[in-house]
Amino acid sequence: MKTRRRILVLTLAVISSTFAPAAAQESPRAARDWSAEFRQNLQGGILRFWIDHATDREYGGMIGGLDRKGNPIPPGTKSLVQQARYTLDHFVDREYGEWYNTIEPDGKITGEKTSEWKAPYHAGRACLEVIRRLREKH
Numbered sequence: 001m002k003t004r005r006r007i008l009v010l011t012l013a014v015i016s017s018t019f020a021p022a023a024a025q026e027s028p029r030a031a032r033d034w035s036a037e038f039r040q041n042l043q044g045g046i047l048r049f050w051i052d053h054a055t056d057r058e059y060g061g062m063i064g065g066l067d068r069k070g071n072p073i074p075p076g077t078k079s080l081v082q083q084a085r086y087t088l089d090h091f092v093d094r095e096y097g098e099w100y101n102t103i104e105p106d107g108k109i110t111g112e113k114t115s116e117w118k119a120p121y122h123a124g125r126a127c128l129e130v131i132r133r134l135r136e137k138h
Contacts, residue, residue, distance in 0.1 A: 062086050098123075 053070030054063045062082040065073035090107055091099050102111035 049070065050062075050066070053066050056063050056078070061078050062085070063072045064077060064079050064082055067073055090103055093100060093113060098113040100109050100111055100113055103109050
């Protein structure tokens, strides 16, 4: 239900921004920079709230449900999509490739990308598996 409500609010925001230029032509006082207003609200309000409150500083990852004050809504479960986004945003080395092993709760990288316990074995095996599956399809 809450997800549907969020989707409805975002849909209404997009629709209203679509019709904003027409409203601005009707009345010069109605002219507003809707894209800047939405960007500011999203970056300064919505995203800031979720970054500040949804980061699970005790166990890692992102908490999926918060009340309006930023408290986790029981049971405080986490979804795979949220964790995948968090992982992609924090563990991937976008400049040189590969993944970091560990990071601090504040996002500071503390581990190496490889060690005697982690080798590029998994990436190679993943490529071989993709090749195998592609051959099966054809």
